[in-house]
Each structure stands twice: as C-alpha cells, then as structure tokens.
Amino acid sequence: MKYFGEDNSQLTPEIIEKNDAIEAERLGEAGTAMRRVVVGTTGQTKPNNYFDENNELTGLEIDILKEVARRVPNLSFTYEITEFPSLFAGLDAGNFDMVANNLGENEERREKYLFSHYPYVVTHNVMITDTEAPDNLTMAEMAGQSFGVVAASPQSMFLEAWNEEHPDKAVDIQYVDSDPSQIIRDVYTGRFDATIYSTTYLNDVQNTYGIELKRHPIENEDAIQPPGSYFIYRQEDLDLREAIDGALAEMRADGTLSQLSQTYFGEDNAQLSEAIIEKNDVIEAERQAAAGELDVADTEASSEGKLFAPEIIPDILPTILGKLPITLMMTFVSALIGLVLGFLIALAKINKVPVLAQLMTLFVSFMRGTPQLVQLFLAYYGFPLVVRWLNQQFGWSFDVNSIPALIYVFIAFGLNEAAYNSETFRAAILSVNKSEIEAAKAIGLTDGQTMRRIVLPSAMIVAIPNLGNSLISLLKGTSLAFTVTVIDIMGQARIIAGANLRFFEAYIAVALIYWVCCLLIEWFVGWLEKRLDVDAIDPEAQVDSVAPDTKA
Incomplete structure (x- = not known):
C-alpha cells in the first residue's frame, strides 16, 4: 500500500x-x-x-x-x-x-x-615485523624474539617444531586467543616482535588501520602449511x-x-x-x-582412528602438570590481593567513609556485573593504553611491553576477587553480635583490639565457607589466562590437543587436575572451619587466653 x-x-x-x-x-x-x-x-x-x-x-x-x-x-x-x-x-x-x-x-x-580435494584459494605465509626490522629476516636471526600466535594453529606448531629442532636459536612463543588482525596490530604496537600470517591478512590490516609493517619470506613455507585453504x-x-x-x-x-x-x-x-x-x-x-x-580390527586396536583413546591420558598428564605451578601462583596471588582489598573495601562500606564508600559500591557493582573474561581483556589491552597516555602526559619512557602478562592476570583476577570478598567480609562482620563489641569496649579494649580479638575471630567463622567457594571459583577462573598468553594447565592442554587433535582426552586430563585441586581446597577449608570453631574450644582455656589483655 x-x-x-x-x-x-x-x-x-x-x-x-x-x-x-x-x-x-x-x-x-x-x-x-x-x-x-x-x-x-x-x-x-x-x-x-x-x-x-x-x-x-x-x-x-x-x-x-x-x-x-x-x-x-x-x-x-x-x-x-x-x-x-x-x-x-x-x-x-x-x-x-x-x-x-x-x-x-x-x-x-x-x-x-x-x-577438500583442492584448496579454494592459495595464499602464502610470511613473517611479519615492524618496519624498523632489517629486510629479509630469517628464523635463525629471530632467536629469543617473541612471536604472537594462536594455539593449535599451523603457525604455532611450526614455531614449536623450530624450537625443538633448534634449541640454540629458539624463539619466545606467546600464545594468545585473538583474531589475526589483533595479533598483527600487536606486532605494530610492540607487544610482540613478530608473527606469522598470510599476506592477505597483512594487507587487510594495513588497509583497514592505516599502518605499515614489514613482511619477510619464510624459507621453508611448507613447514608451516603448504599453500592453500x-x-x-x-x-x-x-x-x-x-x-x-x-x-x-x-x-x-x-x-x-x-x-x-x-x-x-x-x-x-x-x-x-x-x-x-x-x-x-x-x-x-x-x-x-x-x-x-x-583393516577395521587394526584400526580399533590402536589410538589412531578411535573416537576416544583413554590410554593416552596418562601420557598427557605429566606435561599438563608441568604448568600447575603457574595455575597455583595465579590462584594464590590473586586470592591474597582479593583478601586484602576485599577486607579494606568492606571496612570502607561498613564505616560509610564519605565518597570512598560510594566509589567502592560502584566498583563492586561493576566487577560483579561484568564477565571475568571482559575484565581480563580490559586489564590486558586497557592498562597499556593508560601507561602510554601517562608517558605522553609526563614525558615518561616506561616500556609497557616489558610488563609480563601475569601482572595483568593478577590485576584482573585480584580485583574481581576483592569485589566478591568485600561482600563476604561485610556480611560476616555485620553478623557479629553487637553485645560482644559493646562488652569489649566496656572492659577498655581499643577499636583495633576489638576488631582483632572479638570481631575478626567471630566473622571468620562465618566468612570461611564463602571464601573457600570463592577460592575454588578463582582456581577454575584462571583457565581464562591462556587468552592473554599465559600458559597454565588449561593452556597446555589446548596446546597438546592442537598438536595431536585429541581434544576430549586432553580436556579429561586437565579436568582431573582441576578436580583434585578443588578437593584439596575443600579439605583445607573444612579443616580450617573446624580449627576456628569456637564452640569446640574449652571455655576455661578461652578465658585464660583473654584474661591477661583484659586485665591490662
């Protein structure tokens, strides 16, 4: 109409x-x-x-x-x-x-x-660096330089093979879950010294973002992947x-x-x-x-061709376990940051400190209302922008690319943990019987002594279960760190799966490791709860332990 x-x-x-x-x-x-x-x-x-x-x-x-x-x-x-x-x-x-x-x-x-019988297009891989690099660089000349690549990609497997075959000329492989354009731009900004991608990606990035990079032919291109998609x-x-x-x-x-x-x-x-x-x-x-x-019988007798090959899991586990210290370090450093900041935020909100309490309420709301992965990306990609801005404003020359990726992980996970812990601490502190606090002040205890000897012991009994759950969530959340080049147990599992294409077996192996770690945390939290259970403490011993301070 x-x-x-x-x-x-x-x-x-x-x-x-x-x-x-x-x-x-x-x-x-x-x-x-x-x-x-x-x-x-x-x-x-x-x-x-x-x-x-x-x-x-x-x-x-x-x-x-x-x-x-x-x-x-x-x-x-x-x-x-x-x-x-x-x-x-x-x-x-x-x-x-x-x-x-x-x-x-x-x-x-x-x-x-x-x-496909034939490739639908034929493209070629080149090594990509910034424009200040010499012309026609070779892999041997890149020893010790960082390469940004996606795990399980032909480029990553080429570099892994290069390091294995040339340990004296090994390169620093930085695994990242990003699209090609982002990795190529990271070379331009200096986050990585080089990457390997096809000229079609390079041309698209240069045309889209108006930047210039240098390409270097790779002598044995077929070792990355024969030309063709x-x-x-x-x-x-x-x-x-x-x-x-x-x-x-x-x-x-x-x-x-x-x-x-x-x-x-x-x-x-x-x-x-x-x-x-x-x-x-x-x-x-x-x-x-x-x-x-x-021969169907031969196929079923080996791991090749089988849908599921559990016999390779024991072979995968040791390699994954080699990265367990990284996972544990991320977990406990972030947990420590979360405990300290969470407690301070809780105090600011409980005492209703002007301006600070409102800011902390906004901070907690943001951290609890946005995904952990987004926060990790904000730290990894956003913090360098802040540092570069400060360099411009104050004439500093701080090299943002020298900051290890682990620092961004600590920042992102630590702040996220602090937001959740602050609410746990706040609820636990407010749950303490006010008559106990009044009694403590009546016998002359200072605010600090009251907090240390009366409030915190009672509050911790309430907070421990939730803090334990938060620690378990943090442990599992560290699996996201692989998206910003940190190779933890999850990252190692994905690298292994990318090489042998046994994804299900690799994920079972890493799941078992996470499960055992969580069981140990659960056991420790249970032990700590019993240890702090005041109902199980001898009342006379409790009075004796407090008496000297109260008399003073």
Missing part, C-alpha cells in the same frame, strides 16, 4: 500451485532431501570470515558457501561461532558438519580429517565433501572463485598450480586406496 497504493502481496491459488510444483521439481532434481550443514568458524578471520558493520557474518568463505548452496539446492548452511582451538573439537563431537576458517593442512589433520570434514562425510567439491570445481571453471578472490583479496588467489594439483591428486588417490584396504 505504501509504495504501490494497493495491496499486491496476496497470492492466488494458481501462483501458489505453480511455485510449489517448481520447488518439488527442484528437490526432485537434487535427488535427496534438503540437508542442513552446520559450519564451524570463528567469525574473526577477516577477510575469510568476519562480522560486518551490520553484525552479519560475511567474508570470502561465507560467499563461497552461499554460491555452493545456490548450485547444490539440497544443501543449506548455518554457522556456529567458536574460538579457533575448539573448531576441531566441535567437529569431533558432531557439533559441526564441517569447519571453514582459512584452514591449511598438516600431517596430523590429514590423518584424522577429510579435506581448505574446507575440512569428518572422514565419514565423503558425500558432503564431494557435493561441495563439485560446486567449487564449477566456480573455478567459470571464474566465480577468481571474482570472489578479487573482491576480498584484491588479487586472484583461486588459481591452482600444476604442483598443487598433482600433490592433491596423489593425496586423494592414497586416501581412496587406504579406504579400500582399511
């Missing part, structure tokens, strides 16, 4: 019948019922997949799959967003039917998963792969893939060299031969 001045949206029975017949014919030509394919991706791998200004998932891979759906009518695609290390775990668990995230190949992935499936989903491969072949032949590559990369990366075609044909022939000769 608005645009035509009349209602033209009503459908006649003839139009409905005609279109129903067309749809039935389309499905009949497809030969199978409509299949909904769930695609796992991060949504952070621009320009392959990312969220645009309208918060819609877009990118090269998304447009490719849209075109595949148009050419293969019985396929429809939906997307599940997850972090990179969880892509293969989700594929194993059946949460995804395929994964698309600019994924390259390596031996472990090839053994366990089914790849693939869609990856479970081994049993051969029909799905062949349907998508058929559409990709048509798109390459008619120039659609080249057009999409030009749109997102500014160059045609869809063409396949004779070497890539020959290599992938050989791999496919070997796969088909292996599938025809597969």
